[in-house]
Amino acid sequence: MALLSHEGAPGPTERDAPEPLLSVRDLSVAFTTARGPVQAVDHLSFEVRRGRTLGIVGESGSGKSVTSLAVLGLHTAAEVTGSIRLHGQELIGLDERGLNRLRGRRMAMIFQDPLSSLHPYYTVGEQIAEHHRVHFNSRRAAARRRAVEMLAEVGIPEPERRAGEYPHQFSGGMRQRVMIAMALACEPELLIADEPTTALDVTVQAQILELIARLQADRGLAVVMITHDLGVVARVAHDVLVMYGGRAAEQAPVDTLFATPAHPYTRGLLDSLPRLDDADDEPLRAIPGSPPSLLAPAPGCAFAPRCPRAAAADASERLRCDTERPPLGGPAGHPAACHFPAYEGVTS
Numbered sequence: 001m002a003l004l005s006h007e008g009a010p011g012p013t014e015r016d017a018p019e020p021l022l023s024v025r026d027l028s029v030a031f032t033t034a035r036g037p038v039q040a041v042d043h044l045s046f047e048v049r050r051g052r053t054l055g056i057v058g059e060s061g062s063g064k065s066v067t068s069l070a071v072l073g074l075h076t077a078a079e080v081t082g083s084i085r086l087h088g089q090e091l092i093g094l095d096e097r098g099l100n101r102l103r104g105r106r107m108a109m110i111f112q113d114p115l116s117s118l119h120p121y122y123t124v125g126e127q128i129a130e131h132h133r134v135h136f137n138s139r140r141a142a143a144r145r146r147a148v149e150m151l152a153e154v155g156i157p158e159p160e161r162r163a164g165e166y167p168h169q170f171s172g173g174m175r176q177r178v179m180i181a182m183a184l185a186c187e188p189e190l191l192i193a194d195e196p197t198t199a200l201d202v203t204v205q206a207q208i209l210e211l212i213a214r215l216q217a218d219r220g221l222a223v224v225m226i227t228h229d230l231g232v233v234a235r236v237a238h239d240v241l242v243m244y245g246g247r248a249a250e251q252a253p254v255d256t257l258f259a260t261p262a263h264p265y266t267r268g269l270l271d272s273l274p275r276l277d278d279a280d281d282e283p284l285r286a287i288p289g290s291p292p293s294l295l296a297p298a299p300g301c302a303f304a305p306r307c308p309r310a311a312a313a314d315a316s317e318r319l320r321c322d323t324e325r326p327p328l329g330g331p332a333g334h335p336a337a338c339h340f341p342a343y344e345g346v347t348s
């Protein structure tokens with residue numbers, strides 16, 4: 001797979017509404033733990049329109065899953081503040097009944113681990129049918145027909161027979177397809193896919209990404225694709241949000257991000273991608289150091305201890321990186337949270 005070539009996801013369609021389908025503003029999520037408060041997401045803002053895919057990328061622990069669970073209103077023991085609007089309707093503070101009406105019908109999620117999200121004691125067909133019945137109040141036979149149709153749509157061979165099998169009888173790639181079938185059975189407008197291809201080999205990964213892209217083109221779905229793999233982002237996303245330590249490090253249209261990354265962290269992620277012209281024995285270039293502690297955040301830029309730009313800075317610049325938290329600034333369509341961002345034509 002040519003990891004660095006953006007294969008041109010389809011552009012906006014005429015179904016594009018001027019208003020974003022999902023609009024997240026100043027979202028913060030904090031957990032209380034025995035070791036103190038954990039600020040897992042800190043003032044995050046983004047939006048997604050119909051027919052578009054937002055890629056959210058970042059290292060393990062950067063807050064990607066916590067963000068997606070917040071959109072679905074699935075944090076019961078966390079303090080969630082800010083605003084999450086779906087079609088203009090505020091979701092934060094909405095009661096469980098209101099959220100349940102939206103989950104499944106208007107927004108659906110493919111979870112990071114398909115096995116733990118499928119019930120081992122019910123057949124795959126029963127689980128998809130039940131999901132449909134709950135949301136559409138459909139009759140058993142109709143729901144069951146819909147389950148078989150959905151299995152066929154996501155490319156499961158012999159869907160009639162496979163609907164009667166249990167999750168453990170499916171391969172990892174097929175379980176992931178089942179998750180997609182379940183998520184799409186109720187025709188949501190927003191699909192949040194949390195690492196839908198991480199555990200899969202590259203061929204199955206490509207099939208799953210193509211499947212989501214086809215369903216998006218057919219239905220004008222808005223997609224949030226969460227991944228730590230910039231290769232996946234290059235293939236499917238229109239816009240990208242790079243997260244670091246629970247915050248936005250950089251946001252840009254995908255081509256801009258790949259051509260001119262402004263934040264040293266994004267640059268580091270891009271440099272760690274394998275290239276087709278790499279010698280076989282060349283080791284992967286990971287970003288040295290480890291992600292920041294969310295328990296006791298440093299006062300300055302969270303990336304400063306690992307940042308090559310900060311390491312090369314003079315004393316006064318370095319002091320700024322170490323003591324002042326950089327706000328998200330820069331051009332409107334391409335903000336970055338860095339005191340010395342590398343924008344085109346700007347020497348930092």
Ligand SMILES: Nc1ncnc2c1ncn2[C@@H]1O[C@H](COP(=O)(O)OP(=O)(O)OP(=O)(O)O)[C@@H](O)[C@H]1O
Binds near residue numbers: 031060062067
């Ligand atoms: N229920 C919880 N209670 C306390 N801390 C939590 C809870 N859920 C998540 N966290 C913390 O929030 C931070 C962000 O977690 P999150 O699951 O969003 O990471 P992620 O970006 O999805 O990582 P990965 O790529 O490994 O899936 C982590 O430090 C995690 O330990």
Ligand SMILES: [Mg+2]
Binds near residue numbers: 064065066112
């Ligand atoms: Mg996660």
